[in-house]
Amino acid sequence: NRETTTVGAHLSKMFxxxxxxxxxxxxxxxxxxxKEIVFFIDEVTGxxxxxxxxxxxxxxxxxxxxxxxxxxxxxxxxxxxxxxxxSLVNASSVAxxxxxKQSQPEQILFTGDADCKGLSIEDTKILGQPAKIINxxxxxxxxxxxxxxxxxxxxxxxxxxxxxxxxxxxxRELENALRPxxxxxxxxxxQQKPKEQTIVIIQNKxxxxxxxxxIIEYAKDNISGHLDIICLHAHSKPRLxxxxxxxxxxxxxxxxxxxxPISQKGDLADIIIMxxxxxxxxxxxxxxxxxxxxxxxxxESNFMEFLQGMYRGRxxxxxxxxxxxxxxxxxxxxxxxxxxxTKAIQASQISNLFATLMLMRMSILTRLFGAxxxxxxxxxxxxxxxxxxxxxxxxxxxxxxxxIDALKRAHKQNPSDTNLRYIKENIxxxxxxxxxxxxxxxxxxxxxxxxxYRNRLLKQFTQDANSGFNIIATGNYIPEGCYTVGxxxxxKLDSLEGDMxxxxxxxxxxxxxxxxxxxxxICVKLKTFIEDKNTIKAIRDPANTLYPILNVIAGGEPxxxxxxxxxxxxxxxxxxxxxxxxxxxxxxxxxxxxxRFKKDMKEMMKEYFHAYLxxxxxxxxxxxxxxxNALPWLLLRGPEIEQRxxxxxxxRYFVSSKYLSLLNVMxxxxxxxxxxxxxx
Numbered sequence: 001n002r003e004t005t006t007v008g009a010h011l012s013k014m015f016x017x018x019x020x021x022x023x024x025x026x027x028x029x030x031x032x033x034x035k036e037i038v039f040f041i042d043e044v045t046g047x048x049x050x051x052x053x054x055x056x057x058x059x060x061x062x063x064x065x066x067x068x069x070x071x072x073x074x075x076x077x078x079x080x081x082x083x084x085x086x087s088l089v090n091a092s093s094v095a096x097x098x099x100x101k102q103s104q105p106e107q108i109l110f111t112g113d114a115d116c117k118g119l120s121i122e123d124t125k126i127l128g129q130p131a132k133i134i135n136x137x138x139x140x141x142x143x144x145x146x147x148x149x150x151x152x153x154x155x156x157x158x159x160x161x162x163x164x165x166x167x168x169x170x171x172r173e174l175e176n177a178l179r180p181x182x183x184x185x186x187x188x189x190x191q192q193k194p195k196e197q198t199i200v201i202i203q204n205k206x207x208x209x210x211x212x213x214x215i216i217e218y219a220k221d222n223i224s225g226h227l228d229i230i231c232l233h234a235h236s237k238p239r240l241x242x243x244x245x246x247x248x249x250x251x252x253x254x255x256x257x258x259x260x261p262i263s264q265k266g267d268l269a270d271i272i273i274m275x276x277x278x279x280x281x282x283x284x285x286x287x288x289x290x291x292x293x294x295x296x297x298x299x300e301s302n303f304m305e306f307l308q309g310m311y312r313g314r315x316x317x318x319x320x321x322x323x324x325x326x327x328x329x330x331x332x333x334x335x336x337x338x339x340x341x342t343k344a345i346q347a348s349q350i351s352n353l354f355a356t357l358m359l360m361r362m363s364i365l366t367r368l369f370g371a372x373x374x375x376x377x378x379x380x381x382x383x384x385x386x387x388x389x390x391x392x393x394x395x396x397x398x399x400x401x402x403x404i405d406a407l408k409r410a411h412k413q414n415p416s417d418t419n420l421r422y423i424k425e426n427i428x429x430x431x432x433x434x435x436x437x438x439x440x441x442x443x444x445x446x447x448x449x450x451x452x453y454r455n456r457l458l459k460q461f462t463q464d465a466n467s468g469f470n471i472i473a474t475g476n477y478i479p480e481g482c483y484t485v486g487x488x489x490x491x492k493l494d495s496l497e498g499d500m501x502x503x504x505x506x507x508x509x510x511x512x513x514x515x516x517x518x519x520x521x522i523c524v525k526l527k528t529f530i531e532d533k534n535t536i537k538a539i540r541d542p543a544n545t546l547y548p549i550l551n552v553i554a555g556g557e558p559x560x561x562x563x564x565x566x567x568x569x570x571x572x573x574x575x576x577x578x579x580x581x582x583x584x585x586x587x588x589x590x591x592x593x594x595x596r597f598k599k600d601m602k603e604m605m606k607e608y609f610h611a612y613l614x615x616x617x618x619x620x621x622x623x624x625x626x627x628x629n630a631l632p633w634l635l636l637r638g639p640e641i642e643q644r645x646x647x648x649x650x651x652r653y654f655v656s657s658k659y660l661s662l663l664n665v666m667x668x669x670x671x672x673x674x675x676x677x678x679x680x
Contacts (some may be wrong), residue, residue: 007056022067031076040082045097045304045384050085054098057081058127086311087304089366090114091122091133093382098126114371114380137370140313140320146364147327148357151178156336170333175207178331182291183214187223189289190270194225195259196288196322200273201309203295203302205233208273215271230266232274232282244282260285260319276309285315289325294360303360303383307367326364330356359383403542404428410539419525420539426518427546523550 014037015026039057044050061079068075088094122133155170182200189198202208208231219227230244244266253262262268272284290313292306310326313319362381365372371380404427411420526547529535535543 007053007060011057011060022063024067024071024073027064027067028076035076036078036080038080038082040084042084044083044085045087051098051100054081054083055127058129062129086308086367087382087384089137089370089382090120090135090380091124092380093384094131094133095124095126097384114366114378116369116371116378118370120370135370137368139324139368140311140315141324142321143323144368145323145325146361147325148361149327149329150357151329151331152334153177153331154334154336167333167335170335171331174331174333178329179207179211179214180218182329183211183218186215186271186291187219187227190227191223193288194270195257195286197267197269197284197286197313198271199284199287199290199309199312200271201276201290201292201306202273203275203293203305205235205275207293208233208275211273227271228269230269230272230274232272234275241282258286259288259322260315260317272312274309274312276305276312283312283314283319285313285319286322287313287324288322289327291327291329294328294330294356301383303363306360307363307383310364310367328357328360330360332356403545406538406542407546410536410542413538419528423522423525427522519550523547526550 012022015023015030041050041054041057044054058081061081064077064079065075083094083098088097116137117135118137120133120135122135124131124133151174153170153174155166157166186198186200200211202211212229212231215227215229232240232244245264248262248265248267252265252268256262256268258267260267266272266282266284267286269284272287290310292309294306295302313322313324359381362372362379363383366380366382371378373379407420407427408424411417411424414420526543529539529543530547
């Protein structure tokens with residue numbers, strides 16, 4: 001409710017109006033002295049209130065204008081709303097973010113046909129009002145080198161129920177092993193380049209303190225000079241931040257030599273260890289290297305915060321002309337579940353690592369140039385988060401699980417609440433995998449589901465794998481175009497005969513329609529809890545978590561006849577993208593045993609394709625695991641499907657943050673043309 005928010009309740013007071021209703025006479029009197037009001041909002045994505053504040057200001061302007069329109073007068077005031085944020089790169093991302101009134105899950109926005117421009121001015125509309133988006137793509141450096149360092153470890157889960165503890169322990173051990181090496185590298189770099197600073201971005205306060213201690217411990221036995229270290233995070237005392245940006249004294253300026261002359265006390269630090277959210281507004285112009293430890297969960301939040309953090313090395317004059325280097329360190333623990341790890345499970349986990357690298361690379365290049373190249377296609381990749389993170393936030397699926405558990409506990413305390421009971425009984429089923437398995441004997445069929453096509457595909461894949469994974473990385477082993485779930489199922493059904501085909505079609509249609517009805521019903525009940533002012537916090541908070549996610553899944557207009565061969569059903573609201581190949585590039589060459597690694601990867605991919613290719617699958621866009629029972633399809637739902645079939649990636653797609661199938665990156669690949677298919 002606008003009137004209950006801080007912005008909505010107090011804006012009118014600038015006109016001297018103490019009550020909530022705007023008064024025309026007071027506005028006219030105000031305009032005698034001030035003709036124009038300018039609202040400026042910086043870091044609009046910095047916390048959850050940014051978007052709401054902008055919307056409140058635009059709504060306030062509209063209310064003022066409507067007051068004068070209602071009495072046939074012209075408003076004597078001009079309003080301007082200026083919004084600044086480095087995370088929103090183009091008009092598409094700005095409009096998507098600011099026009100959305102409902103709270104949204106964290107997301108990564110992909111847009112096709114993006115332009116690489118140093119400066120661009122685009123027209124769009126924000127809440128129906130005309131807006132100009134001014135975007136400047138620049139980085140403060142003479143040259144910029146990007147480095148990527150994946151760090152792998154392995155762990156096995158012996159018993160059910162211990163996964164969280166085992167995996168968490170494995171990540172702690174991996175970080176503990178990585179920390180001394182990183183500390184040594186930081187000290188050695190300082191010895192080699194004492195005039196320059198190094199920034200380390202870690203999204204965890206405890207890890208910041210531990211790395212600082214490791215640096216001090218190594219330096220104690222290996223250097224003779226004095227090493228200055230600054231640690232910054234969201235909970236750092238305001239006085240520390242003020243000291244960093246306060247002017248350096250003449251004596252302090254003579255203490256050290258820097259590439260960029262010392263002007264602030266922060267220039268005296270040799271190594272800065274920080275969370276990105278703890279340093280907004282602070283810069284270190286002598287920082288020639290920025291190291292970032294990227295967690296492989298909550299990617300949207302961490303990517304967005306890192307893109308902010310990589311600009312902490314800017315400065316005026318020579319500070320923008322240093323040769324700079326950004327290094328991404330991505331720790332990844334590969335997990336073998338109870339019963340042992342299959343090749344398919346290994347493939348999905350390895351693909352997550354490569355997907356993380358690709359997404360981070362595309363995000364950086366989009367921020368620097370306005371677009372990135374992926375398989376010869378120009379795309380933009382923009383991670384969006386609604387809140388600052390001092391440490392790595394929970395993943396989408398973790399949030400969902402926690403919210404469901406909270407509602408279950410609330411139901412135990414309120415067993416008579418029918419809405420809670422319905423949600424409790426139905427919501428878990430929403431996030432289960434569902435496989436549509438329809439047997440057929442299409443031995444000589446030429447559809448996606450045909451055995452003949454699969455065999456030809458695997459043969460070609462094997463030949464390319466033997467030639468080198470760099471060839472596989474540039475290939476695309478899927479038929480031309482994309483398939484809706486309805487089309488995939490029809491390909492199976494068309495190979496059947498008689499009553500069996502119609503019976504299966506009816507069962508599939510009925511089942512999916514019932515599933516969608518359940519999702520919509522849950523959304524209605526969750527929204528009721530959210531809008532009811534008397535809803536207790538224990539119910540409101542999980543409802544606020546679940547509603548926007550389920551709303552994304554169930555949203556959209558009804559099917560049109562042109563969208564579906566199964567006119568009137570929900571089957572073809574879901575767009576299916578078959579799995580493509582791993583983007584491996586030269587990664588395998590850096591392994592300890594590169595030839596064996598390459599052979600193992602080839603065998604793993606052969607089994608992966610054999611197990612998963614060409615089977616229709618109905619699952620939801622948000623899914624945490626790809627295991628033996630979950631096929632590697634990404635299914636996207638909504639009215640944009642028709643547009644997606646006619647254009648190359650012109651809309652927004654939801655990317656799961658906990659387990660990023662490589663497919664989420666390969667969505668942007670060019671489709672294989674018909675001639676290439678015929679040659680497979």
